[in-house]
Amino acid sequence: MNGEQFSSELVNALRGATRVVALTGAGISAESGVPTFRDAQTGLWSKFRPEELATPEAFQRNPKLVWEWYAMRRARLREVVPNAGHLALAEIERRVPTFLIATQNVDGLHQRAGSRQVLELHGNITRTKCFSEDSPVAEWSETGEVPPRCPRCGGFLRPDVVWFNETLPEEAFAQADAASRACDLFLSVGTSALVYPAASLPLSAKAGGAMVVEINPESTPLTARADHFLRGPSGRLLPALVRAAWPGVSEQLPR
Numbered sequence: 001m002n003g004e005q006f007s008s009e010l011v012n013a014l015r016g017a018t019r020v021v022a023l024t025g026a027g028i029s030a031e032s033g034v035p036t037f038r039d040a041q042t043g044l045w046s047k048f049r050p051e052e053l054a055t056p057e058a059f060q061r062n063p064k065l066v067w068e069w070y071a072m073r074r075a076r077l078r079e080v081v082p083n084a085g086h087l088a089l090a091e092i093e094r095r096v097p098t099f100l101i102a103t104q105n106v107d108g109l110h111q112r113a114g115s116r117q118v119l120e121l122h123g124n125i126t127r128t129k130c131f132s133e134d135s136p137v138a139e140w141s142e143t144g145e146v147p148p149r150c151p152r153c154g155g156f157l158r159p160d161v162v163w164f165n166e167t168l169p170e171e172a173f174a175q176a177d178a179a180s181r182a183c184d185l186f187l188s189v190g191t192s193a194l195v196y197p198a199a200s201l202p203l204s205a206k207a208g209g210a211m212v213v214e215i216n217p218e219s220t221p222l223t224a225r226a227d228h229f230l231r232g233p234s235g236r237l238l239p240a241l242v243r244a245a246w247p248g249v250s251e252q253l254p255r
């Protein structure tokens, strides 16, 4: 064992890797104070079922509720900052020749931590689009109506995120899938591995011969298929892993 929890096989694999992909989910932002989705007590869906909030049908049924839920989350995001887990992934990007984050998160915290190669599979909560036209809207007039209206067609505006039964941004997913199939190390961090097609990426990586490493305080459907399961919070384990792989070069990472 190297340090308290990593096998030398894993540490050497990270140090020698030339292509690394990290799939991230809500858990990586938990230590920044962003609630995950499926935590029964504090999760974002603790008061509602997912299908009451994160589907096009839910928005059509109750656009005001859905818009306000996202407005609340957007406001909360302005008060949080990236944590040590985000910073560690940005550090790995600086050390590995080809590195890519495919994130299911819509919070923009990877970019704020300094990561450059980030594919947003489920959109971004800070962007807005027209529900009817499905095209981006940057400005609109605030009339007090909730949700506000599209300045072009008068339809409702909605957050530019991917809801259940909607397709992911085609090019971003194709790029994530190709990178997963071609990588030598795949990190699955802070995701329940329940939501497809993102949950297929570690399986594609495994099929392509990559070492699959999962970091999560809880086991998931992926755990049994991962080569290494690191049980614990990513804000502690990711910086520790980086320090184990590159001793001396990562003192700037918070402990």
Ligand code: BJW
Residues within 6 Å of the ligand: 024, 025, 026, 027, 028, 030, 031, 036, 037, 038, 039, 054, 104, 105, 106, 122, 161, 162, 163, 164, 165, 166, 167, 168, 189, 190, 191, 192, 193, 194, 195, 196, 197, 215, 216, 217, 218, 220, 232, 233, 234, 235
């Ligand atoms: C920590 C931690 C710490 C805590 N450190 N870790 C039946 C079978 C298979 C698939 C389907 C099916 N029926 C329907 C489908 C398809 C569906 C799907 O997968 N459903 C499953 C639930 C069954 N998928 C879709 O609909 C997708 N589109 C699609 O398939 O298109 C094709 C199609 C088109 C038309 C018809 C049919 C198909 C779209 C999925 C979009 C998901 N959107 C959301 C909302 C985004 C906007 C928003 O933010 O509001 O994305 S749902 C929600 O789940 C969000 C997340 O990105 C996503 C994944 O959740 P995530 O990130 O894993 O979070 P949690 O909360 O689940 O887990 C947190 C984890 O962190 C936990 O494991 C904790 O333990 C851990 N953790 N603290 C590290 N400190």
